[in-house]
Amino acid sequence: MSALPAAPAATPPSSRAPRGPRGLLWTVLRLHRPALIVWVLASAAIAGYLIRLYALGDEVRAGMSVCGSPGTGRPLCSAVDAITADETYLGGLSLMATAVSYLMFPVAAWAGGALIGRELESGTADLAWTQSVTPTRWLATRLAVPAVLIASGTGVLVLLHNWARQDGAPNLTGDWYDPDVFLATGPAAVAYALAGLALGALAGMLTRRSLPAAGLGFGAALVLYNALDHYREDLWPLHLMETGIALAVAVAATAAAFALLRRRTA
Structure with missing residues (x-):
């Protein structure tokens, strides 16, 4: 009687941790999912409100009357503005400018407290370093993922804010040199947000x-923020120089965080 052929041995599942960037990427997104949800919802809310303001802007401009200076026989522009300018439009743009220009503050606090500080304090980072993730890759991924999301999201909001301002008439949109308006209408807003991320990461490492x-x-x-606001009049051309300084701070803070990490894990 012939013996039955032996069943092939089952291949044991691999216990190796994923080494590719996809594994680290999804780890960061899953670990900081609440912050990601808040960022997406906040960005969507600001974007939706800016689109509404753009639609409202046409109505506001259509209702503006012809005005002039004293002695021209026309209604005073100050009186016309007070009567016809929609405060919802002007106030809304001002609020959105403040929201965009102040993004760096919650980003810095989150990066220091949750992104880096909490993982070092709880030992999550040490556990990751004992697996297949080196400290350098760990920090690089922790910074690269939110940097892409923050830069792209802030950039879209800046474009939408400029679109909602349309012709930028000061009596409807505010003066361009107002600190919040200035930051929210150019690339400096993106640079500020990235600087906040880097400064927060350095604070977490410290x-x-x-x-x-x-x-x-x-x-x-x-x-x-206060330093650049104080010396803004001395910078030329305003957005390019200020953007460069903020990006330089971001690069310096990031380099310092990596140097500190290497020294502590050497």
């Missing part, structure tokens, strides 16, 4: 604790 890192990141972003 303190290795969530709450102190969040406070330090927020404070560093506030110092940078």
